[in-house]
Amino acid sequence: MDTSELLKKVRQIEIRTGRLVADNFAGQYLSVFKGQGIEFAEVREYVAGDDVRSIDWNVSARSGKTYIKQFLEERELTLMIACDVSASGAFGSTQKLKREVAAELAALFAFSALTNNDKVGLMLFSDMVELFIPPKKGKKHILRLVRELLVFEPKNKKTDISLALNTLNKVIKRQGILVLISDFMDEGFEKAFRLSQKKFDLIPVLVRDPLESSVPKLPLYINAVDPESGESAVFNLKDAPKYGDITKREKFFHSLGADYIKTFTTGSAADEVVKFFKKRAEKIKR
Structure with missing residues (x-):
């Protein structure tokens, strides 16, 4: 993506996200994320x-x-966005890649925080911390985060959610909000997730493509390359759930009382954030 394309894309996200925040999200964000x-x-x-x-x-x-x-x-809070930039995020069977949806979701939360004068930070991770930008305020800072989400090229391809969470537990001193955006095709992150919940208002955002969740009625064999391991193999798409059972992840989040967001590359990320805010607001009223 050249400079002119990047600026155009950032501007599009700023305008679209800014309008959504002004119309819907800023007040809802304020009501569901309380100060200290x-x-x-x-x-x-x-x-x-x-x-x-x-x-x-x-x-x-x-x-x-x-x-x-x-x-x-x-009211001042710190919003930390941790976004999975492993190779599986470059997949999308429709008009959008999972990584593009992740960038839109992150921008919605970031601009909502900006409107409410909260600090926002960003971590991009694979199986290592690829980029860490400390929390700050200001529109210029938010636009930098959006740029990084759109064009950052990770060094590694695999995913380690535990590493990302454990790192944030160490480097972020104050309690705050942590939005964790991933396809959650990693394993063994449950312990780190539980520990992070004790410090942060931890919101998992599960981004998937429909092909990763639907199982064909008949065996369908394809030659494919695993984006994270780089290994080529013949896959039976009937075995797709073993590459990341979305229901298993949802059950885990639900068992911990975590309010999570689930969205697909075919749907509206904004609609799912609206649903999240409504669900969180109802929980607060109880």
Whole structure:
């Protein structure tokens, strides 16, 4: 992708995502991701019915009138986006690759955080940490993250979700939100996932292509190359589920009470994020 193409693509995502955030996501993001406490905002004159415990006695004594303290939720959060850039993300049987869908999802969360003045960071990982950008604020920073999501070329092809999670547990000091975007075709990440849940509001985002989840009625043999191992072999597509059982992943997330997002290269990533926000909001109300 040359520079002009890249700028055009980034601009398209910025416009499309910005519009969605303005219309739908910014307020929903604010309502479902809570801050870590409260901070003093201002004082105002006391009116009947106010909580007397909030009276600011020093200001009241100086002014001769009764004033109370008002507080706001301490809203600033850190949103960390960890995105799997292993070779399997370059697959797509329709108009989009899984990697492109992952970039759109990441942009939706990043621009929602920007609108609410939260910091956003990015980790791109394969079976190593390919890129780490510390959390910062600002539109320029967000656009850099989007650019990296679109054009970054990983050194390695395989996936190690445990490594990514364990690294973030060490380098991110404050509690915050962690959006983990992957096709979750890795194995053995369950322990690291549980540990990360204790520190982060961990949201797994499962991105798949329909061909990875549908099983043909008749055997269908194809010559194919595993994108992560590079090995060539003859595959029977009836065996497709063993290459990443989506139901198994969903059951695991559900068992831990994790609110997850599942989307396909054929669907609308934005619609799935809307569903997630609604589900999370309903859970908070209970």
